[in-house]
Amino acid sequence: MKFVHTCWLLSAxxxxxIGGCKGPEGExxxxxxxxxIDENGEIITSVDAxxxxxxxxxxxxxxxxxxxxxxxxxRFDYDSAVVRQEDRAKLEEIARxxxxxxxxxxxxxxxxxxxxxxxxxxxxxxxxxLAARAYLxxxxxxxxxxxxxxxxxxxxxxxxxxxxxxxxNRRAEFxxxx
Amino acid sequence: MTHRxxxxxxxxxxxxxxxxxxxxxxxxxxxxxxxLAPVAQGExxxxxxxxxxIAIRLxxxxxxxGAEATRILTQDLEQSGLFRIVASGGDxxxxxxxxxxxxxxxVFKSDGTLELTASGSGDLRRxxxxxxxxxxxxxxxxxxxxxxxxxxxxxxxxxxxxYVMDYDGAKVQGFGTSYSMVVAPAFSRQGDKIAFTAYRPxxxxxxVMPYPGGKAQAVSTYPGLNSGASFSPDGSRLAxxxxxxxxxxxxxxxxxxxxxxxxTTTRGGESSPTWSPDxxxxxxxxxxxxxxxxxxxxxxxxxxxxxxxxxAYNTEPDWSAESGLIAYSSMRGGGFVIxxxxxxxxxxxxxxxxxxxxxxxxxxxxxxxxxxxxxxVDGHSDLYMLDTYRKEAVQLTRDFGNCxxxxxxxx
Numbered sequence: 001m002k003f004v005h006t007c008w009l010l011s012a013x014x015x016x017x018i019g020g021c022k023g024p025e026g027e028x029x030x031x032x033x034x035x036x037i038d039e040n041g042e043i044i045t046s047v048d049a050x051x052x053x054x055x056x057x058x059x060x061x062x063x064x065x066x067x068x069x070x071x072x073x074x075r076f077d078y079d080s081a082v083v084r085q086e087d088r089a090k091l092e093e094i095a096r097x098x099x100x101x102x103x104x105x106x107x108x109x110x111x112x113x114x115x116x117x118x119x120x121x122x123x124x125x126x127x128x129x130l131a132a133r134a135y136l137x138x139x140x141x142x143x144x145x146x147x148x149x150x151x152x153x154x155x156x157x158x159x160x161x162x163x164x165x166x167x168x169n170r171r172a173e174f175x176x177x178x
Numbered sequence: 179m180t181h182r183x184x185x186x187x188x189x190x191x192x193x194x195x196x197x198x199x200x201x202x203x204x205x206x207x208x209x210x211x212x213x214l215a216p217v218a219q220g221e222x223x224x225x226x227x228x229x230x231x232i233a234i235r236l237x238x239x240x241x242x243x244g245a246e247a248t249r250i251l252t253q254d255l256e257q258s259g260l261f262r263i264v265a266s267g268g269d270x271x272x273x274x275x276x277x278x279x280x281x282x283x284x285v286f287k288s289d290g291t292l293e294l295t296a297s298g299s300g301d302l303r304r305x306x307x308x309x310x311x312x313x314x315x316x317x318x319x320x321x322x323x324x325x326x327x328x329x330x331x332x333x334x335x336x337x338x339x340x341y342v343m344d345y346d347g348a349k350v351q352g353f354g355t356s357y358s359m360v361v362a363p364a365f366s367r368q369g370d371k372i373a374f375t376a377y378r379p380x381x382x383x384x385x386v387m388p389y390p391g392g393k394a395q396a397v398s399t400y401p402g403l404n405s406g407a408s409f410s411p412d413g414s415r416l417a418x419x420x421x422x423x424x425x426x427x428x429x430x431x432x433x434x435x436x437x438x439x440x441x442t443t444t445r446g447g448e449s450s451p452t453w454s455p456d457x458x459x460x461x462x463x464x465x466x467x468x469x470x471x472x473x474x475x476x477x478x479x480x481x482x483x484x485x486x487x488x489x490a491y492n493t494e495p496d497w498s499a500e501s502g503l504i505a506y507s508s509m510r511g512g513g514f515v516i517x518x519x520x521x522x523x524x525x526x527x528x529x530x531x532x533x534x535x536x537x538x539x540x541x542x543x544x545x546x547x548x549x550x551x552x553x554x555v556d557g558h559s560d561l562y563m564l565d566t567y568r569k570e571a572v573q574l575t576r577d578f579g580n581c582x583x584x585x586x587x588x589x
Contacts (some may be wrong), residue, residue, distance in 0.1 A: 062380045115577065117450075118451045118494075118539065119362055119449040120447070122405050122449065126426050126447070127426060136462060144294075148187040148421070149380060149382065150402075154338060
């Protein structure tokens, strides 16, 4: 069975990788209601919890458009959200750009292949985006300049139902907001 | 490998649970006393629950719409799994008529005494569905599903959007076309609200929309992921997945927004929360232990416990308010089968209930007997309704793009 491989190794590595960006452990917290205005000018109930327990993740504005062609996507192993050794150079290139362009903001999009189920894949895609983000934070990029989004299996780059397409679809893409 | 299903015990025990049906439910058990027979689906032997059903005569109904009404009523009664239409004899007989303004029927016992009068007005399909549910209620003591709806996602328009159809696949209606993508719908048990995830246009938010119509309200717009909402039994709260604290976890919040409460704290990813019949527990998929498995956590907070442990990938649980069984997607050999498990039993592997093609994302009908799920063949997905007793599935969607993520309404 090709699906059964080193889960424990992967989760241990993942724990090391994303451990730094997890919220505080302990009791569940309750956050009161509020409002904010979104980018379309709509009033939205339910607050960003920012002022209560600072979430490091941001939603950078995409209203000016997003340039998705600037950086190469990184790829992931099956059912894994661990940044691969060979993709670190790509992230280091993004970090260099971010340091040279101090006003530039990034949106990281996590994607999956079609083999899992939709909502599990949406969570997995989010973990892939967060793993890439965690690596950029480690390289010194401010959390305020990075937002994450997951499309799960909904936005494949290759539509074929075979291994080569799946390899390309398990990815995180990097967009630069204008 | 031959998989021997043990679902007979769980499925048979379902009608024996106490419910307001009272005497009628006990009488129904007499009808339902049956036997088991295995059917083959691929490599699986799946137990079918054979049972005696109520034989009922349905000569063609009169009136200008009689033929169409007869067809709809026949389908409703047969798909309930509780009736068999017979040409002669039978325990009961139906007489009636239908026109563009509605449908009226009388049901007689075999000795000719009137048993009930049922009628529905307005749209013909809906009128006949109402008659069917009245017949089911009177003769079996159960609530029928002919008037229920199914919300689902289709990419027919070129982008994933929200649609609602009748339980039989008719009368499809689209919603929320202004969003760049809509996924993961959930009906409230009362059938008066639909929660869904909308990308507006880039980030996914959870919105709640009154059903059958009204303005959708954003209730969860945190940074990162907001998705997979599910209503508590009374409709007042939502369970969902948020990643705002650094990792996808299960939270609950008020269905009107606010009152956020975090439930899980793991190194893995959590998805697809679903409430227990009494609302005190929430089942969800978590890959905390490596590959995803079904877990259960108290909805008031506490420690999550793993329910399933085999095979290696189980996701998308849906907890029936009626039978107490949890249905879920279970990966077998690269595709998915539909399995069910009774969380009150000391079991860690569910029973396969449907294994023909790759099937995902089951949702229970309010009768606790029927499931709807998406079935993918050659890369194309349609919705199917399964009678989990007879193990017979009927196709609900056709030529409507890829249809996925179905969610059955409550009553």
